[in-house]
Amino acid sequence: MKKILYIDLDNTLVNVQSGIDRLTNAEYIRYEKRLDEVPGVFARMEPISGALDAFHTLAQSFDTYILSMAPWGNASAWQHKLEWVQEHLGADAGGPAYKRLILSHHKHLNRGDFLVDDGLAVGADRFEGELIKFLTPLFPDWNTVTRYLLERADTDSSPTSEPYSRHRPPLQRGAALHR
Numbered sequence: 001m002k003k004i005l006y007i008d009l010d011n012t013l014v015n016v017q018s019g020i021d022r023l024t025n026a027e028y029i030r031y032e033k034r035l036d037e038v039p040g041v042f043a044r045m046e047p048i049s050g051a052l053d054a055f056h057t058l059a060q061s062f063d064t065y066i067l068s069m070a071p072w073g074n075a076s077a078w079q080h081k082l083e084w085v086q087e088h089l090g091a092d093a094g095g096p097a098y099k100r101l102i103l104s105h106h107k108h109l110n111r112g113d114f115l116v117d118d119g120l121a122v123g124a125d126r127f128e129g130e131l132i133k134f135l136t137p138l139f140p141d142w143n144t145v146t147r148y149l150l151e152r153a154d155t156d157s158s159p160t161s162e163p164y165s166r167h168r169p170p171l172q173r174g175a176a177l178h179r
Contacts, residue, residue: 004112005062009081011118012134019045036071042080047088050142055089057146059096061153066101067110069122078103116145
């Protein structure tokens with residue numbers, strides 16, 4: 001069984017500044033100190049260097065999901081994050097990011113082995129697996145992160161190494177659903 005890997009979007013896969021740089025002066029003034037609420041800002045953002053290749057590489061060795069937070073006050077960001085993932089990582093069934101986008105204000109509620117994130121907000125600091133803090137001296141770029149994770153991508157699924165053995169086993173065919 002592959003280990004579970006979550007990767008944040010903002011400033012991890014996506015260069016947020018690239019979208020901010022594309023704001024009009026009027027947008028910048030109107031939304032000063034809350035630029036993440038500018039309608040359509042997320043649709044203007046570009047990938048971080050090496051992020052797309054890293055995602056594709058890591059998705060071969062991990063059960064990989066994108067775990068991001070969308071601003072509560074900007075409904076278009078929710079849509080544009082999905083569209084960004086579809087445009088840059090593929091929209092086709094069977095692709096590495098197909099139906100693997102999770103938008104949450106509570107990252108710590110997701111169970112997994114690794115979370116690559118540039119910050120500690122919205123529960124990243126309470127994630128039960130290993131937090132890989134992106135854009136830090138230890139993990140300054142995607143080459144470093146990819147190398148580190150691939151060294152830890154073993155797929156041993158024996159009961160003693162299975163991190164989620166506390167989960168209920170799946171219902172057997174014909175088992176009663178209610179007691």
